[in-house]
Amino acid sequence: MSELTHFDAGGQAHMVDVGAKAHTRRRAVAEGHIRMLPATFALVKGGGHKKGDVLGIARIAAIMASKKAADLIPLCHPIALTRVAVDFELLEADNAVRIEVTAECSGQTGVEMEALTAANVGLLTIYDMCKAVDRGMVIDGVRLLEKEGGKSGHWRVES
Numbered sequence: 099m100s101e102l103t104h105f106d107a108g109g110q111a112h113m114v115d116v117g118a119k120a121h122t123r124r125r126a127v128a129e130g131h132i133r134m135l136p137a138t139f140a141l142v143k144g145g146g147h148k149k150g151d152v153l154g155i156a157r158i159a160a161i162m163a164s165k166k167a168a169d170l171i172p173l174c175h176p177i178a179l180t181r182v183a184v185d186f187e188l189l190e191a192d193n194a195v196r197i198e199v200t201a202e203c204s205g206q207t208g209v210e211m212e213a214l215t216a217a218n219v220g221l222l223t224i225y226d227m228c229k230a231v232d233r234g235m236v237i238d239g240v241r242l243l244e245k246e247g248g249k250s251g252h253w254r255v256e257s
Contacts, residue, residue, distance in 0.1 A: 113173050119206040124247035128213035129198045130240035131189070132221045138232040139193040142224070152227045153195070157184045160220030164201055167215040174211045177203050182212070184220060197221055198243075210245055 134142070142152045161182045168176035181202040186195055199216040201209040221237045228235065246252040 111173060113175065114207075116175060116206040119249065121205055122247045123202070123204050124208045125200065125202045125245065126208060126210040126213040126242060127198065127200050127244040128210070128217040128240065128242050129196060130217045130221050130237065131192075131194050131196050132224050132235055132237050133192060133194040134228065134235045135232045136193050138228050138235070139188075139190070139195075141231065142195060142228065143188055143190075150227075152224055153186045155227060156197070156220045156223040157186070159223040160184045160197065160199055160216040163219030164199070164212040164216035167212045170215060171211055175207045177205050177207060177209065177212070179203050179209065179212060182216060184216065195221075195224060208245055208248055210242055214240065214242060 145151055161184060164179060164182045168174045179201060181200070183200045185198045187198070189196055197217050197220045199213045199220065201213040201216065203209050203212075217240050218237075221240070225235050225237065241255065244252075244254045
């Protein structure tokens with residue numbers, strides 16, 4: 099790892115200049131989990147929640163959030179996303195839902211923040227929709243799994 103890039107020589111925060119960077123295909127994958135009571139998990143799994151399709155709404159929220167990362171994170175560049183995919187895995191043994199978000203673009207800066215923002219907001223949406231029946235849900239494990247493109251190339255988490 100090199101130095102922090104969002105500070106100038108005087109220690110002041112600034113937006114990194116990406117103007118001279120090459121346009122390359124960029125991709126980032128992020129994940130996270132939300133654990134809940136067995137009864138809550140059954141509602142999510144069965145689609146019987148009175149508010150509707152919890153995972154369908156969380157998918158749309160995650161996609162929308164990916165497009166707002168630069169509005170939420172002060173020094174994040176606004177980028178033109180070319181693809182955002184959101185998948186859920188129901189982990190019955192843990193009464194949990196796993197989200198995985200893949201964000202892609204062709205540009206001068208990466209899409210890690212978009213993928214991570216989407217994963218967080220997708221999980222928060224599940225919480226919001228289910229909080230009336232389970233306020234003790236736990237969101238955890240939000241992390242970057244993989245990124246590719248740009249000068250630093252390909253990176254993958256080591257489990």
